[in-house]
Amino acid sequence: MARWNRLFSLPVLVTRYRAGKTATAAERAQARAMIAEWRERLADLSWFMRSLNEYLARRANEEDGCKGRFWEGRFKSQALLDEAAILTCMSYVDLNPVRAGLADTPEESEFTSIRQRIAELSASSNDPPKIEPEPERPRLMALETPAQDRHPNRFSFSTEDYLELVDWAGRAIREDKRGAIPGDLPPVLTRLGLNPEHYLRLVRRGGRSHHVAALGHVERLREAAARLGRRFLKGMDQSRRLYQVHG
Structure with missing residues (x-):
């Protein structure tokens, strides 16, 4: 209840219930039912995204001085089952501004994790920083290879690997030749x-x-499908193409 109250104001009935001032059993039962529903919502990804999207939409519409729908659609939930999948998803998100034509290079892409990683690397070097670190940014998980880090969730690629890959992909995206x-x-x-x-x-x-x-x-994907008691998961064909490296 305390966590819910940090996000939303409590109705009078629940406030009275917390203070032990409810007069009837029906009131107490109703208050407990509301609290039980809040507990479920606090662990519900859909409710979290709904609340987050609503907050961002209100802020954006207020800044633009307009009303109406802000988001194109609801969120998508996709399981990332190995390091290559994580790498692909990370670079896809970090290249959003380049793909949309809002930036020519990853380091010029505002509000992205790759810009923050570049700024942090620049700040830790002896060279003058190319990008000024942005204040009050959340701490990003370090990208370290197994030889550098023994953490069980470590990656098989480093920050330098990731920056090189995104720079390479960004240059390919900016070229008009789709097959190049x-x-x-x-x-x-x-x-x-x-x-x-x-x-x-x-x-x-x-x-x-x-x-x-x-x-x-x-x-x-086959292992994940077996755990879920399903014959297959959508995405098998895409997986075969993504992981088929031609020698």
Whole structure:
């Protein structure tokens, strides 16, 4: 109840119930039912996204001096089953401003994690910073290879790997030749078994390529389907293309 009260104001009935001032059993039962519903909502991803989207929409409409619908649609939930899937999703999100034509390069993309990572690397070097760190940014999880970090959730790619990959993909996206793939493929693509052509197709095409239940190697999708008691998960064909590296 205290956590809910940090987000929303409590109705009079619940306030009285907390103070032990409810007069009847019916009032107490109603208050307990409301509290039980709040507990469920606090653990509900859909309710969290609804509340977050509503807050952002109100702020944006207030800044623009307008009314009406702000978001195009509801959120999508997609399981990321291995490191290559995480890498693909991270770079897809970080390249949103480049894909939309709002920035020419990843370091010019405002309000992205990759810009923050570049700023943090710049600040830790002896060279003059190329990007000033933005204040009050949340701390990002470090990207460290197994040789650098023994954490059980460690990645198989470093920050330098990630920056190289996103820079490479960003340059490919900005080129008008849709079939062109720049030379000098980032080594992380080979290490994680990602097909360069299909990887670029994913980060270029936006949300149209992400209407799948999960992203990861075919074997990971089969394991996830078995855990859920299903024969398959939507996304198998995409997985086969993404992880099929031609030698």
